[in-house]
Amino acid sequence: MSETPPILVARGLSFRHPGGPPLFEDLSIRIASGDMLGVIGPNGSGKTTLLRLLAGTLLPESGEVILAGRPARALPPRERARRVAVVPQESHLLFNYGVLEVVLMGRAPHLGLFGLEGPEDFAAARAALRQVDLAEDEEKHLNQLSSGERQRALIARALAQEPRLLLLDEPTAFLDLKHRLQIYEILRRLNRTRGLTVVAVSHDLNLAARYGDRLILLHRGRLLAEGPPPAVLTPELIRQAYETEARVEIDPATGAPYLIPGAPLEAGLTATDGRTGPDENLGRRG
Amino acid sequence: MRAKVRAELVVLLGLVASVFAASVADANTKTRSILLLPFTPVDLGRDEQWIAEAVTQSLMLALTQAPSLVQIDRERFRQLSQPEAWDEQAAAAAAKALHAEIAVYGEVRRTGAELAIQPRYLELKGDRPERVALDVVTVPDGVLMERLRSISVAYTRALKLSLTESESARVQKWASPTTSVRAYESYVRGRLASYPMLLIGVVMNAIYLALILFIETAVDLTRIQGVMLWMVGNVPTEGYGLIAFLSVLLLVCVIVLAALGRDLNLLSAGEEVARSLGVTVERTRLVAVLVASLATAAVVSVTGLIGFVGLIVPHAARLLFGPDHRLLVPASALTGAIFLMAADSVARTVMAPTEIPVGVITALCGGPVFLWLYRAQRGATYFE
Numbered sequence: 001m002s003e004t005p006p007i008l009v010a011r012g013l014s015f016r017h018p019g020g021p022p023l024f025e026d027l028s029i030r031i032a033s034g035d036m037l038g039v040i041g042p043n044g045s046g047k048t049t050l051l052r053l054l055a056g057t058l059l060p061e062s063g064e065v066i067l068a069g070r071p072a073r074a075l076p077p078r079e080r081a082r083r084v085a086v087v088p089q090e091s092h093l094l095f096n097y098g099v100l101e102v103v104l105m106g107r108a109p110h111l112g113l114f115g116l117e118g119p120e121d122f123a124a125a126r127a128a129l130r131q132v133d134l135a136e137d138e139e140k141h142l143n144q145l146s147s148g149e150r151q152r153a154l155i156a157r158a159l160a161q162e163p164r165l166l167l168l169d170e171p172t173a174f175l176d177l178k179h180r181l182q183i184y185e186i187l188r189r190l191n192r193t194r195g196l197t198v199v200a201v202s203h204d205l206n207l208a209a210r211y212g213d214r215l216i217l218l219h220r221g222r223l224l225a226e227g228p229p230p231a232v233l234t235p236e237l238i239r240q241a242y243e244t245e246a247r248v249e250i251d252p253a254t255g256a257p258y259l260i261p262g263a264p265l266e267a268g269l270t271a272t273d274g275r276t277g278p279d280e281n282l283g284r285r286g
Numbered sequence: 287m288r289a290k291v292r293a294e295l296v297v298l299l300g301l302v303a304s305v306f307a308a309s310v311a312d313a314n315t316k317t318r319s320i321l322l323l324p325f326t327p328v329d330l331g332r333d334e335q336w337i338a339e340a341v342t343q344s345l346m347l348a349l350t351q352a353p354s355l356v357q358i359d360r361e362r363f364r365q366l367s368q369p370e371a372w373d374e375q376a377a378a379a380a381a382k383a384l385h386a387e388i389a390v391y392g393e394v395r396r397t398g399a400e401l402a403i404q405p406r407y408l409e410l411k412g413d414r415p416e417r418v419a420l421d422v423v424t425v426p427d428g429v430l431m432e433r434l435r436s437i438s439v440a441y442t443r444a445l446k447l448s449l450t451e452s453e454s455a456r457v458q459k460w461a462s463p464t465t466s467v468r469a470y471e472s473y474v475r476g477r478l479a480s481y482p483m484l485l486i487g488v489v490m491n492a493i494y495l496a497l498i499l500f501i502e503t504a505v506d507l508t509r510i511q512g513v514m515l516w517m518v519g520n521v522p523t524e525g526y527g528l529i530a531f532l533s534v535l536l537l538v539c540v541i542v543l544a545a546l547g548r549d550l551n552l553l554s555a556g557e558e559v560a561r562s563l564g565v566t567v568e569r570t571r572l573v574a575v576l577v578a579s580l581a582t583a584a585v586v587s588v589t590g591l592i593g594f595v596g597l598i599v600p601h602a603a604r605l606l607f608g609p610d611h612r613l614l615v616p617a618s619a620l621t622g623a624i625f626l627m628a629a630d631s632v633a634r635t636v637m638a639p640t641e642i643p644v645g646v647i648t649a650l651c652g653g654p655v656f657l658w659l660y661r662a663q664r665g666a667t668y669f670e
Contacts, residue, residue, distance in 0.1 A: 048429070108564060221398065
């Protein structure tokens with residue numbers, strides 16, 4: 001499938017949350033360099049945990065993550081942070097830093113004692129701000145930005161780390177349509193023009209299918225499917241993972257598959273303790 | 287005749303409708319009483335039971351910032367019989383007993399790697415309570431604090447609270463007052479177990495006071511005055527040897543803490559973010575606490591208990607110099623030194639030749655400032 005060398009290989013990962021049932025058992029994933037990968041799956045399937053394991057901020061019980069040829073466990077944290085950057089879903093700072101200050105935080109793994117930035121760090125931070133179209137806003141404070149801009153500032157912070165691999169946890173969860181598309185356009189641009197490997201967890205299946213070169217579908221800690229979007233976004237797999245009937249069509253403009261959900265399966269209600277029952281999930285008055 | 291009756295009926299209906307509409311519109315601005323019930327834990331592990339209470343505590347802090355809601359005091363609700371779980375019936379009964387117009391309840395459930403929080407509320411108008419379920423909020427590990435904010439926001443929307451921009455900013459801020467889950471956990475546990483932190487503070491204070499009193503009785507009589515002065519706090523005249531030793535020690539401590547400044551900045555963005563940026567969180571925290579304790583102990587051993595300098599100065603310095611710890615640590619050390627010198631000068635001169643203990647001056651300046659800061663930052667809830 002890919003002759004390019006992998007940037008990250010996860011082999012035989014097992015993990016459980018303290019006191020919880022096993023989440024992953026013997027999970028293996030290979031991410032090729034320059035890939036644009038979408039990770040999808042229903043609630044509780046382990047997407048965020050997987051991202052943290054790949055980022056090396058969480059260690060697996062067994063198995064290993066190999067980053068650019070070296071086991072992540074053996075990498076010093078700062079060196080790891082120069083290779084992998086993480087964009088959290090939504091971040092909240094205790095104090096009101098300026099935009100440039102926040103982006104300069106991404107330079108931390110490159111700094112020496114006392115963590116003082118040199119001109120090249122400022123240059124890297126400003127370059128990162130340009131890449132997310134925030135060059136004009138470096139003087140602003142974080143609370144003066146819209147949520148879309150704030151999310152872009154966090155992506156800029158990750159870019160300032162100059163990573164080879166960018167991991168994003170639902171980067172567009174709280175954004176409206178325009179800002180969602182904006183973020184994904186930026187990610188695609190970074191992937192196409194700079195060869196950055198991008199892995200994004202997403203709840204928006206259609207966006208993931210439109211922008212991802214490959215998709216990974218997680219279901220209860222297992223890799224249910226992996227491959228190009230048309231191979232993963234199929235009615236059968238969606239029914240299995242999301243317990244929902246769906247139709248899949250091809251968007252003639254982009255060639256990407258898109259999903260039209262039908263009704264949730266009745267059997268699914270008991271299978272998940274009613275957690276995804278329709279009346280609870282839609283937040284309607286009842 | 288008939289037509290007239292019909293016309294009167296229409297007018298009457300119109301009047302009733304307009305009064306009704308007005309009262310509905312009024313409901314948005316007038317205050318409503320709200321009862322915040324504990325969320326029910328479902329399938330939570332033993333160490334995560336507190337999360338259910340954390341949701342309620344977060345809502346309590348956040349919704350205090352909404353002026354149109356009046357929260358029913360927790361003590362009053364504690365007097366009711368406590369059911370196994372706060373479900374719809376129990377919530378309705380409690381709300382009725384306490385005359386609440388809104389009762390907030392819900393559950394926190396563990397499903398695999400995530401928690402699912404189901405926020406609900408009852409609106410009690412007329413005899414039949416109206417049940418509302420909000421969107422389920424899923425909480426993957428490590429993002430609890432952010433999700434607490436979205437829950438509060440969801441409630442303010444569902445309850446149609448009209449908030450000014452600064453009010454809704456305060457709601458969000460108080461829904462997750464810290465980025466550290468651990469700090470929040472100890473806060474919530476503290477609230478649950480009726481103020482053990484306060485109790486621990488009092489007990490520790492008593493133990494150390496006993497030690498001090500013991501030393502006081504053990505030293506020979508000629509040095510008693512020195513002990514007394516140390517306990518009120520003063521800036522004693524000391525030899526250059528001690529001053530040199532202290533200076534070097536403090537300089538080293540401040541340099542180490544300033545060198546940690548970058549990591550401390552990253553920690554203020556949350557533990558997970560700091561970790562992904564290469565910070566060894568546990569080590570940074572341990573070193574920071576140890577070095578700060580060493581510096582404090584060294585100074586206190588010489589000057590005694592001068593109150594409020596450490597409480598006021600770092601806050602003031604943050605207001606003056608911004609939140610960057612690389613600058614803030616040395617800046618607040620210097621600000622503290624300047625403040626103490628100024629207070630000491632006042633102490634030595636205002637009633638000359640009698641010298642007032644400098645601790646009296648710092649407490650008289652610092653106490654009110656601290657209360658003001660406390661109030662301004664945390665809102666009136668902390669004075670309940």
